[in-house]
Amino acid sequence: MNMTTQTTRQALDIDQLLSEASQRASGLSHFGDDDYRQALEVLVDALDREAKLSDTGRYLMRERLIGQLLNRLVMEDYLGRFPEITRIAIDDPLVIVGLPRTGTTMLQRTLAVDPRFHSAAWWETRYPAPLEGETLAVPEQRISRAKAEVQQTIEAIPQILSIHPFDAMLCDEEFMLMEHSFLCAMDAYADVPSYTQWLDQQDQRPVYTQLKKMLQFLQWQKQQRGEAGGQRWLLKAPQHLHTIDLLLEVFPRAQVILTHREPAQTIPSMASMAHTLWQMYSDQPDPRSAGIQWNRRMARGIRHTMQVRDQHSPDRFLDIQFADTVARPMQVLERVYSFAGMPFTDRARADAEQWLAKNGREKRASHDYSLERFGLNEAQMTRDYMEYRTRHLSGNH
Numbered sequence: 489m490n491m492t493t494q495t496t497r498q499a500l501d502i503d504q505l506l507s508e509a510s511q512r513a514s515g516l517s518h519f520g521d522d523d524y525r526q527a528l529e530v531l532v533d534a535l536d537r538e539a540k541l542s543d544t545g546r547y548l549m550r551e552r553l554i555g556q557l558l559n560r561l562v563m564e565d566y567l568g569r570f571p572e573i574t575r576i577a578i579d580d581p582l583v584i585v586g587l588p589r590t591g592t593t594m595l596q597r598t599l600a601v602d603p604r605f606h607s608a609a610w611w612e613t614r615y616p617a618p619l620e621g622e623t624l625a626v627p628e629q630r631i632s633r634a635k636a637e638v639q640q641t642i643e644a645i646p647q648i649l650s651i652h653p654f655d656a657m658l659c660d661e662e663f664m665l666m667e668h669s670f671l672c673a674m675d676a677y678a679d680v681p682s683y684t685q686w687l688d689q690q691d692q693r694p695v696y697t698q699l700k701k702m703l704q705f706l707q708w709q710k711q712q713r714g715e716a717g718g719q720r721w722l723l724k725a726p727q728h729l730h731t732i733d734l735l736l737e738v739f740p741r742a743q744v745i746l747t748h749r750e751p752a753q754t755i756p757s758m759a760s761m762a763h764t765l766w767q768m769y770s771d772q773p774d775p776r777s778a779g780i781q782w783n784r785r786m787a788r789g790i791r792h793t794m795q796v797r798d799q800h801s802p803d804r805f806l807d808i809q810f811a812d813t814v815a816r817p818m819q820v821l822e823r824v825y826s827f828a829g830m831p832f833t834d835r836a837r838a839d840a841e842q843w844l845a846k847n848g849r850e851k852r853a854s855h856d857y858s859l860e861r862f863g864l865n866e867a868q869m870t871r872d873y874m875e876y877r878t879r880h881l882s883g884n885h
Contacts, residue, residue, distance in 0.1 A: 500535060502525070541769055559617040560668055578721060582824075593653060599840075600722055613664040671692050746805055755869070821837075
């Protein structure tokens with residue numbers, strides 16, 4: 489048993505991870521110019537000491553990290569051979585930001601049926617770089633792997649579907665692209681408090697410079713596949729709450745849609761999502777740790793976003809209430825298109841209505857978790873979100 493433990497512990501050694509990624513990439517060795525290595529070292533140390541990884545979890549985490557390093561190698565190789573990729577202009581994404589469970593996925597996927605938007609499907613965020621033997625025009629291997637992985641995840645933790653409707657072929661958050669910097673919430677997968685604490689002290693600009701590069705790479709690949717109709721990117725991730733200042737700096741013409749809902753309904757759901765993902769990697773994840781950790785981060789992110797918003801022109805932000813997204817989706821879309829300065833064409837309207845008819849929230853299983861299960865209570869919600877409730881939820885309870 490000790491021998492096995494020793495062997496698996498060595499498997500998260502950073503030099504071994506880099507070496508294996510390089511081998512899988514046929515000897516490529518340039519991982520990029522940002523300080524990814526320091527972040528990876530802090531993360532790997534925390535995974536070893538704190539995450540209580542199961543043998544399966546250690547294998548899965550090792551594969552995840554090697555996969556991210558492999559994507560970096562392949563992307564940097566393409567950028568070196570096709571310098572026009574980094575000349576693609578991406579400065580004006582429409583970005584949906586809000587606490588999880590505030591209608592962000594429904595809004596993003598409804599907007600994404602409009603071909604005037606570029607968006608990234610789950611398979612593209614999980615496998616942004618071509619695999620060996622795969623042509624740019626036909627990314628069949630990546631799609632196949634992504635579909636299999638989604639299916640495996642659903643089989644392992646079926647409750648995940650009531651929290652987030654996973655589908656390899658539908659647009660999703662850019663969260664997995666942002667992970668490639670190793671400076672962005674890898675604590676979604678494991679309980680690594682020292683990494684989380686370290687993360688909060690770092691300059692996270694590399695998250696966004698890396699994200700922009702990856703979006704350019706994805707857009708260039710779309711062009712190779714003949715999918716070049718988009719006018720601007722449609723992005724969505726709760727993670728931006730923590731770093732909205734950097735988002736607006738790296739994408740200087742970005743517009744932000746802020747979605748709002750009572751935190752007492754969203755925070756336990758976010759904690760449940762994190763705890764559910766932790767279960768894939770650890771046999772003994774603590775729900776209270778997930779709740780306390782993610783509530784602290786989300787409360788901090790909400791405060792940061794409100795502060796940054798006050799420093800910018802009001803026309804950079806649009807507020808959308810969750811209740812309106814559910815009850816009056818077409819009116820919400822009219823507001824979004826007006827905000828974005830794009831005509832809400834008859835075609836866009838018809839496509840959105842058709843999508844909503846097939847994919848409304850009522851088609852999803854309900855997902856209810858108590859504050860108490862995750863070590864939280866109403867008094868803490870009041871303390872942590874008083875300013876947010878007053879500013880964005882008064883009259884909307």
